[in-house]
Structure formats: C-alpha cells, structure tokens
Amino acid sequence: MEKRQQHLNRFCMDILHILTGAIVGFIIGLTGVGGGSLMTPILILGFQINPAVAVGTDLLYAALAKVNGVFFHHRQRTIDWKVVLRLSCGSLPAALLTLLMLGKLKRLGYDFEHWMTLTLGIMLILTALVVFARQKLLQLLQKGLHRQNPLITQLKRHRGTITILTGVALGFFVTLSSVGAGAVGTAILFLLYPNTRTVMIVGTDLAHAVPLTAIAGIGHWQIGSVDLELLSGLIMGGLPAIYLGSLVGRKLPDRILRPVLAFILLGLGLHFSLRVV
Template identity: 25%
Template sequence: MEWILLVLLGVVAAMFGSIVGLGGGIIIVPVLMLLGPQLTGGEISHATAVGTSLTMLIITALASTLSYAKKKLVDFKSGWLFFMTSGPAAMIGSALTSRFQGAAFSLSFGIFMLLMAGLLVARDYLKPINREWPIQRTIVDAKGQEHTYGYAIVPALAIGFAVGLISGLFGIGGGSLFVPLMVLLFRFPPHTATATSMFVIFLSSILGSGMHGWLGEINYWIVLALVPGAWIGGKLGAMIAGRMSGKGLLWLLRVTLLLLAAQLICDGLTKL
C-alpha cells in the first residue's frame, strides 16, 4: 500500500508541478516531511526530503521538457544561459540544506513561498517592464504563434543563480521565482516561461541531487517508487498546461503557493 501511495504521489506531484513550472517538489517535500511515518514507517528529515525530491525532479522535468519541446515552447538557448549560474548554485544550496534545523527550514520555506505568492498576486497591479533589452528573442510555437521578448546577460545570470540556490536548498525546482521574473522582467509568454523553467530545472536538479547524494541525503527506495509516477505525471502536466490560458496558469500558481506557505509556517511555529 505504501508503494502504491508513493507512485500516486509521484503522479500528482509531477503533473501539478509541471503545469505551473515548479517541478513537483512543492508537493513532494512537505508530504515526505509530514507523512513520512505513514509512507515509510519512519520520520524523514527535511534534508532527505529535499534530496529525494530533487532527484525525482530530474525525471519530472525531463518528461515535461520533452513534451513542451514537441510544442516548440522551450527556449533552449535562453535555458542554457540561465543554467550557467543555476547549476553551480544548486550545488551550493544542496550543501546548505542540512544546516537548517527543522523549524527554521519550515519557516524559511513558508516565508519564501508567501513572498512568491505575494509577487504573483501583485502581478495584476504590476505591468511587465517595458524595456528594450539588448538581447531579443523570438519563438514560434507549434501553433505558428510568434512571441517576442528579451533580456540582458547579467540579470539573466543573476536570476539563474537565485533559481539554482533555491532549487538545491528547498528541492522545489525554483520555478516559483523563475517563472514570475521571466514574465514580469523579461516579458516571456507564461507558457514559454514555464516550459523553459522546466528545462533549467532538469539541468540544475542533476547537479543539486548529485550533491545531496554525496552527503547521503537521498532515500533511493522512495525515488524508485516516485519515478514511474513522476514520468507519467510530468507528461500529463505538460499536456494539460498546453490547454490552459496563461492567466489560468498564474492563478493556479498563486493558490498553490499561498496554501503551501500557510501549511509550512504553521508547522514551523509548532516546532519552535
């Protein structure tokens, strides 16, 4: 029964995570921390939950990236640029995870999510920066629609570093920060931002999970149970996201972050 529940958890987390560009860790980490005894018969530390989640994100993000690539939504050139700093930063974040105590981790995770939710709520009142960036990109999706946006090297690398650090530290992929910044700062179309985010998450997760593995913070049995569901859920999520409007994606992300923030903050306060 535990294995069945873990497989289903992989499906739901990966499907939901790939829809909003988070990679599924936003569900995996809290569930493993809160329901560890029911799922595995023993407590799961936050560092192990993060390491396990980040390892699963490799599969989720790969499945999503392949599905998005078929729809020509992934900007690979921009993704490789972001990865130049997100990869090393993911390793740094992974090395720092175990230094947080249980309450401190839950509170910091919850506050971060609350800030990200606030950013997305404020998006209706904030307009994307109307600036001509030095690097202009144009992408034509599978429907033949053309989207133009742009960025500069230094801000892009800075965002990549932040995404990687959060990815390794919290095991959530970093898309909660990556997607809104891409949309607001660089005027990425929401679907392209989500798709490109999943590509960067895939690359960063490989390095971040490698660091967690070296530190012994991965439960490989749980990974084996989550992987089949993660592969299916990642592809299903990408299919569903392609049928949703950009506005629908952002509202789904807002509600998700608010609920998770409230849960983690309450959990952290009870552990103080």
C-alpha cells in the same frame, strides 16, 4: 510471522509512496506549478521524513518528472537556450557550492536542517505570492511595455547580468529547499523578458530547471540525503499522473485552481517558517 508483517508494512508504504507521487503529479499537471512546492511539504509533514532527505529526494523526482517536458518544448522550438545558458552559469556553480557547504556542515556534525526548513517556508510563501499575482503581473508588464516604463527599460539594459544573478539565487535556494525553480523562476523571466511569448518563458524555465534539480539532487544523494526506494515509488505514481492532470486541467477554470493552490502554499509556508522561528 514477523517477516510477513514486515513485508506487508513495506508493501503498504510503497503503495503510499506511489499514491503520493500520483496525487502530486496530478496537481502538477492540473496547475502547472512545480512539484517541489507540494512534494517536499507532504514528505515532511505526511511521512515524517527528515527535511534534508525530503529535499534531496524531491530534487531528483523533479528532474526526472520534467525531462519529457524539455524534449517536447525543444521539438516545438519554445526554449531560448541563450537564456538557459545564462541562468545555468549562475545556478549550477551556486548549487555545487551550496552542496559543498552542506557536506562540510554534515561532517562537522552541525544541524543545518532548521535552516533548510526556514528556507522552505520562505520559498513556499514567495511561490504562493507569485501564483496569486501572476495574472496581475502580466497585465502590469503589458502596460509598462506600451508606456516605456523606466523599470522595464533598466531591466532590458542589464538583463544579461541580472539573469546570471537570478541563476545564482535560484541555485542556492532550490538546493536548500527544492522550491523555486518553477513558479519563481518563471515570474523572474517574465520580468526580464516581457516581450517573450509565455510558452517560450515556460519552456526556457523548464530547460533550466532540469539540470539544476538533477545536479542538486545528485549532490544530495552523494551526501546521503536521498531515499531511492521512496524516489522510485514517487516516480511510478507521478509520471502518468502528470499527463492525466494536464488533460483534466484544460477543462477546469484557472481562476479557481490557482487561488486554492496559492492559499495551500501560503499556509504551508507560514507553518514551516513559524516552526523554526
């Protein structure tokens, strides 16, 4: 009887994981905002999962969920591989160094989870602001291009170095929080490469996010911060739902979806930031 109850509990939990993956995947397809912004908070708050495990599991989920998108953009030739290389030159070493730091702290018995939670809160707030201001940012960039804004000129002059430094920052923060490779990375690329088409920016950011989240996720797995059973359920529910969400999203007004999502992300960010202050 006890074994039957255990099997029933495991089955119910697996169904919940699949449904969670499906809900988050649908929102990803609907809004285009990365899964880390929603998946990690849901795992921590909804399932009471350890923050480190939530981050590590979500990183692998993000890598697997975005692979198809990279193949699509590559076929459409909407990826600037030179920019991907510059970002990766900064982000991948930064991710590896961050993982080495986390592994060392774990072996020493240091509780670093409150720092991960604080980083998660900060990145969620930043993502919310980016989602709020995306259209306004694009309009300002267009005006700056026409007027030869000094800031735009300086960004163009040093953007190779700035792109690498951006990669360093993303590698550190994404490895700690699983958030930022999508919305924040895209916003920075818009600033650095204002003449580039939107679809090219999205494709380039996606192509950089996959190896970054994959390496960070594998590193978390090596230090014991990934739940593979949870990951399999999230993938089963998430991948089909992303496609479904993208179909529905084409018919819904962006001006309604993005503010709602931004308010949710802002609330989550404030919650995680304040709980560790």
